[in-house]
Amino acid sequence: MTQNVQTMTHPAVVCRRLTKDFGAGENQVRVLRGVDLDVAFGEMTLLVGPSGCGKTTLLSVVAGLLNATSGAVMVLGEDASRMSGTEAVQFRRRNIGFVFQQYNLLPALTVAENAAVPLLAAGIPKKRAVAAASDLLSQLGLGERLHALPSQLSGGQQQRVALARALVHEPRLVVCDEPTSALDHETGNAVMELLTNVAVRSDRAVVVVTHDSRVFQFADRIAHMDDGRIVETQQEGRSQEPEVRMKAAAAQPSFAGVNQ
Numbered sequence: 065m066t067q068n069v070q071t072m073t074h075p076a077v078v079c080r081r082l083t084k085d086f087g088a089g090e091n092q093v094r095v096l097r098g099v100d101l102d103v104a105f106g107e108m109t110l111l112v113g114p115s116g117c118g119k120t121t122l123l124s125v126v127a128g129l130l131n132a133t134s135g136a137v138m139v140l141g142e143d144a145s146r147m148s149g150t151e152a153v154q155f156r157r158r159n160i161g162f163v164f165q166q167y168n169l170l171p172a173l174t175v176a177e178n179a180a181v182p183l184l185a186a187g188i189p190k191k192r193a194v195a196a197a198s199d200l201l202s203q204l205g206l207g208e209r210l211h212a213l214p215s216q217l218s219g220g221q222q223q224r225v226a227l228a229r230a231l232v233h234e235p236r237l238v239v240c241d242e243p244t245s246a247l248d249h250e251t252g253n254a255v256m257e258l259l260t261n262v263a264v265r266s267d268r269a270v271v272v273v274t275h276d277s278r279v280f281q282f283a284d285r286i287a288h289m290d291d292g293r294i295v296e297t298q299q300e301g302r303s304q305e306p307e308v309r310m311k312a313a314a315a316q317p318s319f320a321g322v323n324q
């Protein structure tokens with residue numbers, strides 16, 4: 065793998081005084097109210113905070129799906145707001161994997177085809193793209209469901225297809241919105257382990273929004289968000305001894321059903 069030395073001199077994501085307003089006139093609301101956030105390469109960063117505090121909005125701005133109202137966002141050293149529309153789309157497709165809170169699978173495509181979409185969009189021949197997607201889906205326990213349609217899957221299975229789609233093109237930044245919310249304990253752990261093993265490398269980074277305290281043991285850093293701002297960032301667990309982390313995890317409430 066080629067590692068661009070230049071890119072390692074800056075964080076994977078930098079947000080400075082970032083704001084995002086929705087609506088206009090009297091209906092205008094400021095949802096992001098000056099976000100400052102650094103996401104380091106080689107780390108899994110969790111973004112936590114109460115419902116409605118702006119987590120999905122922030123992820124969407126970082127992933128280039130929404131434009132900020134003001135402030136700066138640098139992703140992998142690039143400022144997408146300075147790119148042309150086409151350049152920004154290509155940059156996003158190549159470098160960012162996104163797991164949406166609502167899985168956003170394409171209903172007419174099979175499970176394997178859905179997971180292959182980023183490779184197909186990059187012009188990889190269908191057979192190769194679907195083979196790579198199928199491999200990842202098998203690692204996520206969906207090897208038997210490759211030819212099913214999304215509507216034939218449970219919520220947790222659809223969530224794993226969305227995860228495979230986010231990882232299949234080996235993006236340097238993966239952002240996940242509640243990737244374990246529909247999963248039982250064992251499957252949730254498998255998803256987080258895959259995410260850690262596949263997506264956390266020295267030249268990559270992962271940001272996970274979660275309400276799920278069982279996920280905390282996988283974090284390198286936890287950014288706490290409240291009312292449109294990052295209010296605290298704490299360095300976490302993966303640098304701790306495994307026994308300490310397991311104890312911390314055992315003390316947490318149950319894995320599923322924490323999402324309000």
Ligand SMILES: Nc1ncnc2c1ncn2[C@@H]1O[C@H](COP(=O)(O)OP(=O)(O)OP(=O)(O)O)[C@@H](O)[C@H]1O
Binds near residue numbers: 093165
């Ligand atoms: N397109 C939109 N138009 C108007 N308001 C919006 C829009 N999207 C989000 N909001 C508002 O912005 C606020 C933050 O929403 P967001 O979805 O970012 O919260 P969240 O932290 O992800 O919450 P949850 O944990 O429930 O998913 C909410 O008050 C929401 O109603």
Ligand SMILES: [Mg+2]
Binds near residue numbers: 119120121165241
């Ligand atoms: Mg959300």
